[in-house]
Amino acid sequence: MVTTTVPTATATVSSSAPVSVKMSARNVNLWYGTKQALFDVNMDVMKHRVTALIGPSGCGKTTFLRCLNRMNDTIGSCRVEGDIRLDGLNIYDPSIDVVQVRARVGMVFQKPNPFPKSIYENVAYGPRIHGLARSKADLDDIVEASLRGAGLWEEVADRLDQPGTSLSGGQQQRLCIARAIAVSPEVILMDEPCSALDPIATAHIEELIDELRKTFTIVIVTHNMQQAARVSQYTAFFHLGKLIEFGPTEEIFTRPLEQMTQDYITGRFG
Amino acid sequence: MNEVAIEVEAPKLARLLDATYRPTAEQAAALVRRRYARERALKLAGLTGLAIGVLALGLLLASIVPGVKAFVRHAIVLDIEFDAAVIDASGTRDPREMAKADYQELIYRALYRLFPEATGREARRELRSLVSVGAGDRLRDMVLADPSIVGSTQRVAVIAASNIDQVLKGSIDRTVPEESRVVKDRTLAVIDRLAEQGRITREWNKSFFLTGDSRHPELAGLYGALIGSAYLMLVTFLFSVPMGIAAAVYLEEFAPKNRVTDLIEININNLAAVPSIVFGLLGLAIFLNTFGLPRSSPIAGGLTLGLMTLPTVVVATRAALRSIPPSIREAALGIGASRVQAVLHHVLPLAMPGILTGTIIGMAQALGETAPLLMIGMNAFIVDVPRSPWDAAAALPVQIYIWADSPERQFAELTAGAIIVLLGFLIVMNGLAIYLRRRLERTW
Amino acid sequence: MPEQGDARDHQHIVRSFDEELKALSGAIVEMGGLAERQVADALKGLVEEDIELAARVIERDARIDELEERIDQDVIRLLALRQPLAIDLRMIAMALKISNDLERMADYAVSIAKRSQRLSEQADRKPMQSLPRIGQSCLAMVKDVLDAYVERDAEKASAVWHRDREVDEQYTSLFRELVTYMLEDPRTISTCIDLLFVAKNLERIADHATNIAEKIVYIIHGTHINRPRHEVE
Numbered sequence: 001m002v003t004t005t006v007p008t009a010t011a012t013v014s015s016s017a018p019v020s021v022k023m024s025a026r027n028v029n030l031w032y033g034t035k036q037a038l039f040d041v042n043m044d045v046m047k048h049r050v051t052a053l054i055g056p057s058g059c060g061k062t063t064f065l066r067c068l069n070r071m072n073d074t075i076g077s078c079r080v081e082g083d084i085r086l087d088g089l090n091i092y093d094p095s096i097d098v099v100q101v102r103a104r105v106g107m108v109f110q111k112p113n114p115f116p117k118s119i120y121e122n123v124a125y126g127p128r129i130h131g132l133a134r135s136k137a138d139l140d141d142i143v144e145a146s147l148r149g150a151g152l153w154e155e156v157a158d159r160l161d162q163p164g165t166s167l168s169g170g171q172q173q174r175l176c177i178a179r180a181i182a183v184s185p186e187v188i189l190m191d192e193p194c195s196a197l198d199p200i201a202t203a204h205i206e207e208l209i210d211e212l213r214k215t216f217t218i219v220i221v222t223h224n225m226q227q228a229a230r231v232s233q234y235t236a237f238f239h240l241g242k243l244i245e246f247g248p249t250e251e252i253f254t255r256p257l258e259q260m261t262q263d264y265i266t267g268r269f270g
Numbered sequence: 271m272n273e274v275a276i277e278v279e280a281p282k283l284a285r286l287l288d289a290t291y292r293p294t295a296e297q298a299a300a301l302v303r304r305r306y307a308r309e310r311a312l313k314l315a316g317l318t319g320l321a322i323g324v325l326a327l328g329l330l331l332a333s334i335v336p337g338v339k340a341f342v343r344h345a346i347v348l349d350i351e352f353d354a355a356v357i358d359a360s361g362t363r364d365p366r367e368m369a370k371a372d373y374q375e376l377i378y379r380a381l382y383r384l385f386p387e388a389t390g391r392e393a394r395r396e397l398r399s400l401v402s403v404g405a406g407d408r409l410r411d412m413v414l415a416d417p418s419i420v421g422s423t424q425r426v427a428v429i430a431a432s433n434i435d436q437v438l439k440g441s442i443d444r445t446v447p448e449e450s451r452v453v454k455d456r457t458l459a460v461i462d463r464l465a466e467q468g469r470i471t472r473e474w475n476k477s478f479f480l481t482g483d484s485r486h487p488e489l490a491g492l493y494g495a496l497i498g499s500a501y502l503m504l505v506t507f508l509f510s511v512p513m514g515i516a517a518a519v520y521l522e523e524f525a526p527k528n529r530v531t532d533l534i535e536i537n538i539n540n541l542a543a544v545p546s547i548v549f550g551l552l553g554l555a556i557f558l559n560t561f562g563l564p565r566s567s568p569i570a571g572g573l574t575l576g577l578m579t580l581p582t583v584v585v586a587t588r589a590a591l592r593s594i595p596p597s598i599r600e601a602a603l604g605i606g607a608s609r610v611q612a613v614l615h616h617v618l619p620l621a622m623p624g625i626l627t628g629t630i631i632g633m634a635q636a637l638g639e640t641a642p643l644l645m646i647g648m649n650a651f652i653v654d655v656p657r658s659p660w661d662a663a664a665a666l667p668v669q670i671y672i673w674a675d676s677p678e679r680q681f682a683e684l685t686a687g688a689i690i691v692l693l694g695f696l697i698v699m700n701g702l703a704i705y706l707r708r709r710l711e712r713t714w
Numbered sequence: 715m716p717e718q719g720d721a722r723d724h725q726h727i728v729r730s731f732d733e734e735l736k737a738l739s740g741a742i743v744e745m746g747g748l749a750e751r752q753v754a755d756a757l758k759g760l761v762e763e764d765i766e767l768a769a770r771v772i773e774r775d776a777r778i779d780e781l782e783e784r785i786d787q788d789v790i791r792l793l794a795l796r797q798p799l800a801i802d803l804r805m806i807a808m809a810l811k812i813s814n815d816l817e818r819m820a821d822y823a824v825s826i827a828k829r830s831q832r833l834s835e836q837a838d839r840k841p842m843q844s845l846p847r848i849g850q851s852c853l854a855m856v857k858d859v860l861d862a863y864v865e866r867d868a869e870k871a872s873a874v875w876h877r878d879r880e881v882d883e884q885y886t887s888l889f890r891e892l893v894t895y896m897l898e899d900p901r902t903i904s905t906c907i908d909l910l911f912v913a914k915n916l917e918r919i920a921d922h923a924t925n926i927a928e929k930i931v932y933i934i935h936g937t938h939i940n941r942p943r944h945e946v947e
Contacts, residue, residue, distance in 0.1 A: 069604070071600065071603065071604065074599070074600075074603060074609075076526055076527050077527075099606050099607070099608050100606070102603060102604060102605070102606040103605070103606030106604060106605055106606075107600075107604035107605075108604070109597060109600055109601065109604065111597055113595070113597035113598060113600065113601045114601070115598065115601060115602075115616060116598075116620060125602075125605070125607075125615070126605040126606065126607075129606070129607055129611055129615075130606060176601070179601075179605060180604065180605055182605075183605050183606055225799065226797055229799070253799050253800060253803075254799075254800060254803060254804065254936060255800065255804070255935070255936025255937070256800055261800075262800045262801055263724050265799045265800050266726070266798065266799055266800050266801060266802045267726050267727050267728060267731065268724040268725060268726050268727065269727065
């Protein structure tokens with residue numbers, strides 16, 4: 001199968017801002033033990049754009065997402081080869097501190113996973129360990145800004161001391177987003193952030209994603225193709241560990257170049 | 271449009287919808303009956319198990335209830351003449367001098383005065399055997415507290431001898447023929463006369479809780495063993511819990527998963543099942559012979575018990591760590607916390623209730639452990655209360671073992687009393703664990 | 715670019731979706747067949763002075779309108795319930811437009827039929843000699859474009875698209891011919907004007923066939939035929 005490299009034409013992407021590459025993956029291969037899970041993935045993530053990764057279960061999209069902030073390092077048997085660059089800096093370089101990478105490339109997970117602490121503590125934790133706040137007042141500001149950024153401030157301003165787990169699912173997910181943006185990352189990775197949410201909560205998150213991309217660069221894994229179509233400007237289709245097709249979202253969803261992409265998005269797989 | 275799909279599946283569907291394949295009403299009823307029968311059987315088995323458990327607990331409680339008798343004792347009220355000639359022959363009122371006086375003699379004189387008709391050697395010996403050999407201590411304490419009473423006569427309740435106490439508590443059966451009874455008829459008559467005169471009193475057995483061991487059961491106390499056990503627990507806790515948790519955290523969160531760590535894991539699990547006597551032998555070989563720690567000391571015993579508890583703590587801690595959802599670790603790592611930060615800030619605090627539960631179970635086990643302590647000589651007869659973990663000491667279970675082995679009648683009572691104290695100790699420890707767990711679970 | 719032939723071998727996992735797409739395609743084909751017949755009958759009625767045939771053409775138009783309405787509803791329903799993407803989306807969206815083209819074609823056929831009723835009263839039939847030629851060209855285009863739709867054949871559709879220029883040229887020459895008749899003999903003016911309208915209608919029918927050809931190419935390839943369209947007004 002042909003791995004498509006980044007198309008140079010970006011005229012179809014609806015935004016006036018010039019497009020530049022934030023992260024790039026070159027010849028990324030990944031093994032879990034002896035089983036290869038990613039094959040020669042080449043892909044660019046554009047700055048201030050939402051890139052959606054789609055594909056059937058087990059296609060490697062989440063694995064690839066977790067390569068982007070080295071979350072795969074936590075799995076002992078996982079081995080990554082190739083180049084993943086963040087602003088031209090190879091994040092797999094031995095001299096790079098993985099914690100610094102994760103501070104720059106934050107992550108939001110499938111299931112909302114707030115810490116079993118207060119709402120305030122959830123958001124304040126990241127800035128605290130990274131030493132981003134100079135004083136308590138400063139930290140308060142960061143917490144408020146992050147919660148506002150996640151569109152949650154109005155709902156929780158008067159109960160910051162309550163446990164994060166007491167919120168509804170959608171609110172918890174937005175709390176997790178607030179927690180992620182509190183450390184001022186450049187890229188936010190989202191692993192199926194709406195799969196556990198109802199349509200209204202999902203709409204809130206999607207609206208939020210659109211808002212967040214003005215400040216951050218977002219990569220989102222989703223099983224919901226309509227969602228990928230709604231929130232992203234670029235879409236990558238993975239199948240069996242290979243990047244089958246990558247391009248502007250509207251091209252992928254109206255006239256994909258690869259038969260396999262078409263079969264998948266029109267529900268003809270298998 | 272759907273007809274096509276149904277047509278294709280029709281043969282299979284027909285099999286499903288075919289009423290002839292369905293059980294008849296009787297067959298269905300039989301099925302239901304069998305299901306109910308099975309459910310009832312299972313429920314019955316569970317209830318039986320529960321009933322046996324409750325019965326066992328009831329028997330245990332019933333068998334140790336007589337132990338409460340150990341908490342009271344009988345005393346004989348006598349008019350003691352604090353004879354200055356006996357107490358303070360030199361007349362200097364020197365406390366050191368007075369502490370050495372023969373107070374027991376004062377008690378005997380009071381008894382002789384009370385029973386003037388007993389004049390023979392044998393009769394007087396029997397009178398003397400009414401009171402405990404340690405009864406004089408109370409007089410000494412009185413004199414030392416208030417030297418002005420020397421020369422006066424005071425009504426004092428002195429501790430009765432063990433056998434007398436047993437008769438009064440009904441533990442020695444009066445109906446048994448005299449020749450096979452420890453307390454003879456004449457003594458019984460004396461006791462009865464004392465009782466008639468209202469000279470027999472019951473008092474709270476303070477020394478049971480406040481003194482060390484003794485050859486005389488009415489004077490024997492648990493305090494030495496309690497302090498010994500407390501030191502033991504302290505040493506065991508300090509040794510096994512930090513090390514156990516550290517080992518478990520390393521194995522669970524940081525160690526690479528390879529053959530070596532697998533081997534270590536298997537061995538730790540096996541270690542938890544090693545008989546405790548083996549740990550005693552280990553303690554004897556390492557702590558006493560190699561490191562030369564003092565024999566019978568809580569430090570040696572505590573380290574031995576710590577070795578024994580270590581695998582329990584490790585296993586419990588690992589289970590607790592594993593029960594924390596990986597999403598919490600990922601959440602922390604995802605915002606740039608290091609592995610150590612993720613574990614120390616999030617995983618470990620969340621696992622703490624589980625770790626505590628496991629630790630308390632391990633500690634409770636250690637508290638009740640006897641065999642390894644025997645190996646390092648903690649079954650020695652030790653009267654003194656230990657002042658540090660390096661002093662020779664007894665431990666509660668060992669004390670129980672020693673008492674249970676002693677021939678005097680009253681020791682049986684003391685054994686039961688000590689068991690009640692041991693169980694109380696355990697309940698306090700468990701209560702503490704539950705309290706801590708509740709508090710930690712609310713830490714947000 | 716995924717080839718249409720391949721896509722057909724790939725069934726949807728949800729079989730009822732396949733059935734519905736097939737039904738929509740079927741409605742388009744039925745409507746196309748009907749429109750083609752309308753054009754053919756109108757032409758025949760005109761050439762053979764068959765007034766009854768012309769009347770039947772006018773009558774049948776209601777059926778075309780009915781079909782168009784049904785296709786509209788089917789498309790809306792499919793969009794709402796299936797949220798189609800890629801080729802499915804293109805096919806469904808284009809069904810809406812193709813049915814519109816077919817409906818317009820049928821309207822032109824009715825218009826021709828109406829004029830043929832008037833023209834049958836005219837004695838002088840000489841100016842009509844060139845009409846069957848452009849009529850046949852038109853009819854062939856309609857037929858081929860429908861075949862291309864049924865077969866999902868982009869090549870064939872493309873060929874139809876290129877033939878539009880031919881019809882335009884035929885129309886231009888017919889226009890000159892009729893103007894010549896009118897100059898030679900003013901009595902034929904009324905007939906020639908009617909014929910001019912008929913010719914214009916035929917030319918418009920060919921235009922709609924061309925539109926459909928474009929849409930077939932778009933369904934199959936997701937791209938438009940890039941060459942600037944040869945417009946005749």
